[in-house]
Amino acid sequence: MFKELDPILHSQLRLAIMSLLIGVKEAEFTFIKEKTKATAGNLSVQVQKLKDSGYIEVTKQFKDNYPLTTCKITNKGIEAFEAYVKNLQTYLQIQK
Amino acid sequence: MENNKNFSPEESLQLIQSMINTTKNKFSDNSFYFLFWGWLVFLCCIVQFILLKTYNYSYHYIVWLTMPIAGIISVLYGKNQSKKIKVKTFIDSATDYVWMALSIAFVITTFINISTGNWQNAWSSYILLYAIGTFITGLFLKFKPLIWGGCINFLIALISVKLDYHFQLLAGALAILISYIIPGYLLRASYKKQIN
Numbered sequence: 001m002f003k004e005l006d007p008i009l010h011s012q013l014r015l016a017i018m019s020l021l022i023g024v025k026e027a028e029f030t031f032i033k034e035k036t037k038a039t040a041g042n043l044s045v046q047v048q049k050l051k052d053s054g055y056i057e058v059t060k061q062f063k064d065n066y067p068l069t070t071c072k073i074t075n076k077g078i079e080a081f082e083a084y085v086k087n088l089q090t091y092l093q094i095q096k
Numbered sequence: 097m098e099n100n101k102n103f104s105p106e107e108s109l110q111l112i113q114s115m116i117n118t119t120k121n122k123f124s125d126n127s128f129y130f131l132f133w134g135w136l137v138f139l140c141c142i143v144q145f146i147l148l149k150t151y152n153y154s155y156h157y158i159v160w161l162t163m164p165i166a167g168i169i170s171v172l173y174g175k176n177q178s179k180k181i182k183v184k185t186f187i188d189s190a191t192d193y194v195w196m197a198l199s200i201a202f203v204i205t206t207f208i209n210i211s212t213g214n215w216q217n218a219w220s221s222y223i224l225l226y227a228i229g230t231f232i233t234g235l236f237l238k239f240k241p242l243i244w245g246g247c248i249n250f251l252i253a254l255i256s257v258k259l260d261y262h263f264q265l266l267a268g269a270l271a272i273l274i275s276y277i278i279p280g281y282l283l284r285a286s287y288k289k290q291i292n
Contacts, residue, residue: 005105012103012111015108015112016111019111019112019116020119022116023119023120024183024185024186025184025185025186025188025189026184027182028182028183031182031183034182035115064179085112088109092105092106
């Protein structure tokens, strides 16, 4: 059966953020910005939404007087990502 | 990138794949440690050998007093580097942990050698520790020169047991050349290729 795709993940930028974080231990906001080529404003909003859903952990600290934001995927995020990919696969198989 | 919600599952998979590819096989530049420690230990082995063999100097082991200083430099460099790193992979962390454990092992081995006063097999143990570190790091990074360097070091460790102490110093220098210095330069070149 085809399940509805997780609306939190089925958004290009949020999915890109999660795909970047799934393969690493942690990444800085600037790294994600560079790789997704998103604007800082839009990225901040999407990072916040992922954080509110409990999919990622966001740590804010200061490094040499500059704010530093680090993102890390949570266990809940990994489960959601895996379920999303599984649903995608089911969907693509049905289409064949 | 836009925040579009109307994209197909195919596009979704492509996006996941392209993002995962940007972080796959990514590793931080560790070559500084290999080159810094490699050259320092290599020179110390050679200088100690000359002091011992040519000058018959009683305090030939004095060269190793550079090690604690090098340890401090290494830690300071690591702290400074961690500020510049924007992404940390699991491989980066695992490599750090392996070398942390090996550093402790080096200190303890030295302590054991000092307290027992037995230096005959000291180099065999050190070369064995170099072999473990280089071999594991090579496997983590899928970097053949380090894997081969580690394998050769296992052999050198085995052979060194049969050598006299001063020739063990040369075996140590050879081990360092093969497992630190040469792979260190190759690693640096490969990292530069990765970022370009």
